[in-house]
Amino acid sequence: MKRKINYYLLILPLLALFASCSRDVFDEYYARPDYLEDPIYQRLEELGNYKNFTALIEKAGYKDILSKSGYWTMFAPNDAAFTAYFQENGISSVSQIDEATASKIVRYALVYNAFREDQLSDYQSAQGWVKDNAFRRRTAYYDGYQNKIVNGTPMVVVDANRNGGYAFADNNNKYVTYFTDEYFTAKTLSSFDFNYFYPDKEYTGFNLFDGGVQQADIIAENGIIHEVDKVSLPPLSIGKYLEEDNAKGVNSKYSKFYKMLEEHLVTYVFNETVTTSYKNFTGKSDNVFIKFYNSGLSFSPNSENYLKEADNDGQSDAFTMIAPDNAAMEPFVRDILLKHFTMDNLPLYVFQDFFNAHMVKNAVWPSKAASYDNGLGEDLRFDFNTNIIDKKILSNGFFYGSNVVQKSNLFYSVYTSAYLDPAFTLATRLYNSTEIKQMISNIRNKFVLFLPSDTLLRSLGYNYDINSSQWVYTSPTTGLSVSGGAASSRLYRILYNSIVATPNGELDDIFTSSGIIRTGDLDFPGEYIKWDHGKLYAAGNEVAGTVVNIVGDGDVQQNGVTYYIDNLLGFTDRPQGLEIKELAEIPGSQFSSFFNYLKNSTLYNATTGAIQGVSLGTSYTFLVPDNAAIARAKLAGVLPASDNPSLQGDKDKVADFISYHILVNATASDDGLVTGLFETLRKDSFGEKTYVRVESTNSPRTLSFKDATTDSSIGGNNPAANYIKASSNNLADRSLIHLIDNYLTLPKIQ
Known part of the structure; x- marks a missing residue:
């Protein structure tokens, strides 16, 4: 009997051999390159001068995270930084730092994405990198749920992470602030702006808050390390800074400012979704409330996200609040805000306006304070040399304490x-x-x-x-x-x-x-x-x-x-012709001769007193030659001898004369406010506008009118017409009526 050979048994060893060779090639091709640096945690260990910090990384539970692949920037405090920290806090070793504090230090030192020193000054906009336009980066630290007593009631609270709103997928991560030569040069800032906040520290050209960067751009597999000589705990937000100051009681500087803000422009709103998330995370059954600042404010002092008009806009700017201290607030509230109101019935918009006067939607650098506007669009009216008594760079912006209230337009x-x-x-x-x-x-x-x-x-x-x-x-x-x-x-x-x-x-x-x-x-x-x-x-x-x-x-x-x-400064809708009529009917009136021509002219409506071409609600100046001037005009043939002529040519002459003595869209008086050439109601035979020159002074009070024939350079000889003060400045609908001592001669067509 022939035995059947199983060829698969012969092939299996060959397949195994080939697979082994393939795996070796695969592993060799995809193996971690020898030249690649170790991850951040191992690099810190290798460097040898981060023993305290690596101990905190372990205590905070971040050793595994920082030992794997990733993309981080680590501002790592060296051992010398911790020696100073121990002395400042009255402890002797890293073992005395609790787990919560360890987590704060580590997470706040950890920035999302890897940035070399030369990249940190650049802003990651949606359109691409904007060179030398950034001084902040988002960190891995956020406050999260907080236990508070609000109006005597215990609450679990989270801060709003938008201005007037809340986004559920956003943890409200805090930002870290640094100072670089590149950014300072681009913004024309200097060491003055650093030392204004940190007067006893040295500006080195690359500082993290008041600490110096000792070595930059230490490469690791999962990011970049910058060695710093200062341990940084997460700063408070502007809202929290005011809250903690208020908790100092009699030692508070800004409690009056804080309480007004908290009591009138803050609400705590229960949120079911956040409550569910809290219960799932902690196993606790408390309701969770979101702390909202009024949406009418320029920004939410508890939001860490800047405007969030773009995802990373917090890299390039921050908020500023200037808070008056209690000594400044007390007389302002007493003498201005509550002069006629009580705090309980003061309108909401007053509170909004007051705080917006002290808020700026930009980081206000002290050397450029005069170039910023507050939330009301006003310039900042503080002397940054004498009025600012407190200066802090906080997690979401700059805080200045002031010994004066903003001299806001709305309150002064x-x-x-x-x-x-x-x-x-x-x-x-x-x-x-x-x-x-x-x-x-x-x-x-x-x-x-x-x-x-x-x-x-x-x-x-x-x-x-x-x-x-x-x-x-x-x-x-x-x-x-x-x-x-x-x-x-x-x-x-x-x-x-x-x-x-x-x-x-x-x-x-x-x-x-x-x-x-x-x-x-x-x-x-x-x-x-x-x-x-x-x-x-x-x-x-x-x-x-x-x-x-x-x-x-x-x-x-x-x-x-x-x-x-006790009464209103009322207007009249009576036609100006009626006003001239009343002036003319006064016994012995110097307006009478002019009015006699006016009332018989083709321009005048005897029933209403309206003058043709004159509209109610428009500005005019009426120039009325006195009786003697009208008599001279008749002798000169400028007016017909009769004030009620029958010939059409004479009627037209009267209409032209009257129209030339009415200035359009201008009300001239003896105050110097209206001078120059002004259009009259008269149009020439070609339909072109005609003009009269007005000359007015306030001191002394003078007012005169000149037609084109007063110009001696073209042979004019008609004197200027001066107002007669005692009989001028008569009020009418958006108009003044003046008595003048001469008539105006119509310009001749050249």
């Missing part, structure tokens, strides 16, 4: 008189919805504010309907109502004409003098009003025969005075 201006008084909420509401707030709250510009109370506004028909979110005006005489834009426009016009720019103290003698003055600011002029020994008149008051009285001595602020008034 005439706007403050309305803003911080519940009797003036209607005026404040309108200010806040327009440019008026920004204008009158600028403490660098001087103003006088005439402020009507809510009671006064409501008595005269103005109110705000909360339910429909719109303004309402009901006429006290007719009972007719308008709402929305029509009502708010009326009130805006009144309140705008209750504001006077006074750069040179123009109304300092308001109770002992009289005069006329333009309202609004220099860029956006209002209308003119008059004052007479503490009494005020606008055009509407003169028409109605009413007066506005100043009540009391006024509220002196940083940028002027607020005067409280």
